[in-house]
Amino acid sequence: DAGITQSPRHKVTETGTPVTLRCHQTENHRYMYWYRQDPGHGLRLIHYSYGVKDTDKGEVSDGYSVSRSKTEDFLLTLESATSSQTSVYFCAISAGYGYTFGSGTRLTVV
Amino acid sequence: GESVGLHLPTLSVQEGDNSIINCAYSNSASDYFIWYKQESGKGPQFIIDIRSNMDKRQGQRVTVLLNKTVKHLSLQIAATQPGDSAVYFCAEGGTGNEKLTFGTGTRLTIIP
Numbered sequence A: 001d002a003g004i005t006q007s008p009r010h011k012v013t014e015t016g017t018p019v020t021l022r023c024h025q026t027e028n029h030r031y032m033y034w035y036r037q038d039p040g041h042g043l044r045l046i047h048y049s050y051g052v053k054d055t056d057k058g059e060v061s062d063g064y065s066v067s068r069s070k071t072e073d074f075l076l077t078l079e080s081a082t083s084s085q086t087s088v089y090f091c092a093i094s095a096g097y098g099y100t101f102g103s104g105t106r107l108t109v110v
Numbered sequence B: 001g002e003s004v005g006l007h008l009p010t011l012s013v014q015e016g017d018n019s020i021i022n023c024a025y026s027n028s029a030s031d032y033f034i035w036y037k038q039e040s041g042k043g044p045q046f047i048i049d050i051r052s053n054m055d056k057r058q059g060q061r062v063t064v065l066l067n068k069t070v071k072h073l074s075l076q077i078a079a080t081q082p083g084d085s086a087v088y089f090c091a092e093g094g095t096g097n098e099k100l101t102f103g104t105g106t107r108l109t110i111i112p
Helices: none
Strands: A004-007 A010-013 A019-025 A032-038 A042-051 A054-057 A064-070 A073-078 A087-094 A099-101 A105-109 B010-014 B019-024 B032-038 B045-051 B056-058 B062-067 B072-077 B086-093 B100-102 B106-111
Touching: A004 A087, A010 A019, A019 A032, A019 A087, A019 A105, A032 A064, A032 A073, A042 A064, A042 A073, A042 B100, A054 A064, A073 A087, A099 B045, B010 B019, B019 B106, B032 B062, B032 B072, B045 B056, B045 B062, B045 B072, B072 B086
Parallel strands: A010 A105, B010 B106
Antiparallel strands: A004 A019, A019 A073, A032 A042, A032 A087, A042 A054, A064 A073, A087 A099, A087 A105, B019 B072, B032 B045, B032 B086, B056 B062, B062 B072, B086 B100, B086 B106
16 A cells, blocks of 8 residues: 555464564654454454554553654564464554555464 | 454345445444455555535445434445455544544455
8 A cells, every 4th residue: 555564464473482563654644553353353453653652552452562763663563472463464554534554464373 | 234253244246236335333422434445465445434424425436324323334335346346344433533443344245
């Protein structure tokens, strides 16, 4: 999607390892979000940010941390990955009308 | 409409026909509503939005209807095309649009 990039697109990791997913935007938007998407649950908010170094928890924040040291980058870290964190992760920016989403990161924890 | 189980509600429509996808939202204080389309392997894409001071809004081949009395939102797609096959989500939020809550989605399949 224009202006928002997620990396990596796919990752397989082992249980207990730390994992960091990156979201990069080029449009200088203040609000950024991390969601996970699982069958039957739709999109659930993990964490969001309303500015550099300003972040807050969403509904499923346990086991995740985030950092935003620059406007353009919002990092999501799984401190010690578990199989329940196998999911598709989407980053989003608030673009004036709803959100613009990245293409997602498919994470598999084995 | 909304799903409470592991399986998405599904809707199959003949190509060229109209389709209606429904959503029951949860928060009576929500005043901003959006429909998203998600194709396989991609992120959700904005289709159309509506604010609570409106009952209806039209876009290109799409119409969103809002019934605040029963907290119901619908998306009408006219003259469906194969490219309309996707999962459709509704989302609700407040005035500031800082946090949206998403429904679980409906899978629309267009039959050629």
